Amino acid sequence: MTSPALDVALSYHQAWTGKNFEKAMTYVADDIVCHAPSGRLEGAEAFRGFMGPFTQILTGSSLLAAFGDETTALLMYDTATIPVASAPGAEMLTVREGKIVELRIIFDRTPFDAARAAAAGA
Amino acid sequence: MTSPALDVALSYHQAWTGKNFEKAMTYVADDIVCHAPSGRLEGAEAFRGFMGPFTQILTGSSLLAAFGDETTALLMYDTATIPVASAPGAEMLTVREGKIVELRIIFDRTPFDAARAAAAGA
Numbered sequence: 001m002t003s004p005a006l007d008v009a010l011s012y013h014q015a016w017t018g019k020n021f022e023k024a025m026t027y028v029a030d031d032i033v034c035h036a037p038s039g040r041l042e043g044a045e046a047f048r049g050f051m052g053p054f055t056q057i058l059t060g061s062s063l064l065a066a067f068g069d070e071t072t073a074l075l076m077y078d079t080a081t082i083p084v085a086s087a088p089g090a091e092m093l094t095v096r097e098g099k100i101v102e103l104r105i106i107f108d109r110t111p112f113d114a115a116r117a118a119a120a121g122a
Numbered sequence: 123m124t125s126p127a128l129d130v131a132l133s134y135h136q137a138w139t140g141k142n143f144e145k146a147m148t149y150v151a152d153d154i155v156c157h158a159p160s161g162r163l164e165g166a167e168a169f170r171g172f173m174g175p176f177t178q179i180l181t182g183s184s185l186l187a188a189f190g191d192e193t194t195a196l197l198m199y200d201t202a203t204i205p206v207a208s209a210p211g212a213e214m215l216t217v218r219e220g221k222i223v224e225l226r227i228i229f230d231r232t233p234f235d236a237a238r239a240a241a242a243g244a
Contacts, residue, residue, distance in 0.1 A: 035210075037230040037232065064214055064226065065194055065196045065214050067189030067190070067191075067196055068189070069189075072187055074187045074189055074196050074198060074212075076196060076212060076214045076226065076228070088157075088226070088228050089228065090196075090198060090212030090228050092186055092187050092198045104186070104198065104210070106198070106210050106211065106212050106228050106229060106230065107228060107230065108159040108228065108229065108230055108231050108232075109230050109231070109232040110159065110230075110231040110232055110235060113232060
């Protein structure tokens with residue numbers, strides 16, 4: 001089964017996990033709506049401000065599962081980051097005309113909050 | 123495309139979101155390994171101790187996406203709970219002989235921690 005949405009989602013994923021965030025942004029629609037743990041983000045610049053800093057602390061990643069159909073892709077992956085050794089995430093991506101128009105991302109903020117608190121207290 | 127893993131994953135999901143946790147447990151292998159935000163859980167009883175209490179605070183749910191192949195299913199859903207109005211989750215389930223042998227669940231613990239802290243301070 002071919003999945004246009006999965007093709008775009010994987011291209012985006014490979015770009016940002018490969019530390020090529022500017023290439024990743026080429027798959028992001030200008031009017032993207034992102035549902036993140038911290039809330040709703042609208043537009044590519046807000047999305048850049050959310051995901052860009054994360055790619056700066058990324059040290060590794062592995063894709064655990066990836067599926068998709070005509071319009072929707074679903075990914076689960078693990079990441080290694082400077083503050084948190086294992087930070088898995090899941091994304092549901094809606095793709096229209098080759099661009100990601102909606103992205104719902106789930107991850108656990110708790111270890112990031114703990115690392116930030118530890119750094120502040122150090 | 124038929125997916126034996128997705129069939130089992132959806133039966134499990136419908137059971138626990140339908141407040142029939144004992145039926146949900148019939149899809150769980152005795153030797154399940156669960157990767158949760160709080161760490162690794164081994165065995166059906168440990169898994170029951172993790173998911174059972176969550177179903178007690180569940181007030182609603184909606185399945186956002188579900189895909190699968192022969193052995194693996196991937197789900198994303200939103201839940202409403204007593205302490206947290208919107209608590210989305212994602213699960214990757216590995217199925218063998220009709221039972222879930224491995225389940226990786228991702229959700230954000232932060233709002234649950236905040237609700238617990240607020241309740242303790244009330």
